Ligand SMILES: *[C@@H]1O[C@H](CO)[C@@H](O)[C@H](O)[C@H]1NC(C)=O
Ligand SMILES: *[C@@H]1O[C@H](CO)[C@@H](O)[C@H](O)[C@H]1NC(C)=O
Ligand SMILES: *[C@@H]1O[C@H](CO)[C@@H](O)[C@H](O)[C@H]1NC(C)=O
């Protein structure tokens with residue numbers, strides 16, 4: 434596999450630094466040139482998900498919404514998530530996002546989700562109507578609009594019945610994104626964050642996240658696509674950190690196997706301790722001790738086993754922990770919608786109340802996936818909930834069930850007490866965070882002398898080699 438995008442990534446970074454003067458940048462290590470998906474390929478993908486079981490050509494194997502709902506055993510079928518709202522936090526406006534979602538919904542047979550029907554809402558970082566300008570980055574599929582469309586379309590694909598609130602931060606600075614997270618957590622009880630930056634001590638934001646979690650808000654955050662150390666806020670003990678897998682299906686769309694994705698960032702936090710639930714479960718204590726160990730869970734993230742996203746007038750195959758995270762948020766919405774219980778999906782829930790497909794192969798730069806918790810995929814892939822007897826939606830799912838051995842973990846007492854490690858060190862070297870843009874990011878951060886981390890988003894689109 435040959436990755437491209439180094440030059441454009443650096444240029445994008447420099448452009449943003451120069452244009453805004455903002456020390457905190459979208460450093461774009463995860464973005465690459467795009468693999469277009471033709472309308473014919475889409476037709477073939479859809480044929481296999483409407484029961485005809487035709488063999489899919491390799492170029493038509495991107496995972497469709499119904500395949501993803503099936504292989505992750507998401508309850509609720511076509512109305513999964515109904516009555517729930519998922520808030521998605523992104524940088525910049527996204528003027529075409531709603532229209533693009535409508536094109537996507539029509540193409541994949543998903544319900545319409547628009548402002549007009551009350552399903553879709555877009556607000557600024559304060560919850561108002563002052564929507565910021567679009568990200569000027571080109572190509573558009575590599576801009577925050579690409580990220581935004583990936584997030585929106587894949588929350589809708591996994592939880593078609595859920596409402597979506599898009600919270601648009603003024604910029605990719607954490608000084609805008611963190612307030613946007615606070616707004617999101619006041620508007621919805623499920624929040625999806627497909628971005629992050631180098632770890633640093635964020636005491637105020639940590640207090641906010643701990644409070645939001647204690648109030649029952651589920652915040653899902655991507656660990657990053659570098660395959661190296663995980664980014665913040667995924668390393669916060671008050672969020673659910675989502676890593677990536679490579680998810681393989683047979684040519685007819687039936688699940689075949691899943692392994693840890695090499696780009697799935699993970700490891701031990703240098704700033705934060707594990708939630709009490711994580712500590713009590715023993716997950717990550719080897720080698721992290723009481724330090725926060727991430728990810729917690731994983732979903733498909735490898736761009737080679739990626740998904741179609743409609744952006745800038747055509748379909749592009751996307752992956753990254755930016756894909757895994759909205760799938761996690763969508764699954765959470767589906768679970769909450771499926772039972773009449775009032776339930777909180779938090780670190781305790783993830784360590785006590787779910788069933789998993791343990792991922793035992795694959796590795797990132799520093800760690801290998803293995804039985805039980807690991808620093809590539811966390812506990813594994815969230816495929817069930819201990820108290821929910823998810824009805825099999827279709828034949829694919831039965832086959833999937835036969836192939837999956839689910840792991841049950843010991844039940845432990847609940848506590849949301851968090852221990853935040855105080856540290857004088859303000860930022861980690863950005864060089865541990867990035868590939869393509871390492872030097873530019875590090876320069877930017879050291880010249881800024883601020884403690885705000887560089888923010889990266891984690892969509893990953895694939896370039897088709899001819
Ligand atoms: C959710 O969306 C539906 C339309 O799909 C709308 O009728 C409803 O008012 C929305 N609920 C909330 C809480 O926004
Ligand atoms: C966002 O940017 C606009 C235009 O630059 C500005 O008017 C507005 O005050 C900013 N909002 C926040 C919350 O910073
Ligand atoms: C969260 O913060 C609010 C406002 O400061 C406070 O009223 C509330 O009790 C806090 N909730 C929890 C669960 O800590």
Ligand SMILES: *[C@@H]1O[C@H](CO)[C@@H](O)[C@H](O)[C@H]1NC(C)=O
Nearest residue numbers: 776785786819820844845846
């Ligand atoms: C989650 O697990 C705890 C500990 O076993 C249990 O008390 C609680 O009822 C479970 N919650 C759900 C929603 O199943």
Ligand SMILES: *[C@@H]1O[C@H](CO)[C@@H](O)[C@H](O)[C@H]1NC(C)=O
Nearest residue numbers: 660661662700798799864865
């Ligand atoms: C993980 O790998 C990266 C890149 O190879 C390296 O810079 C970093 O120090 C490693 N971290 C640990 C904890 O081994």
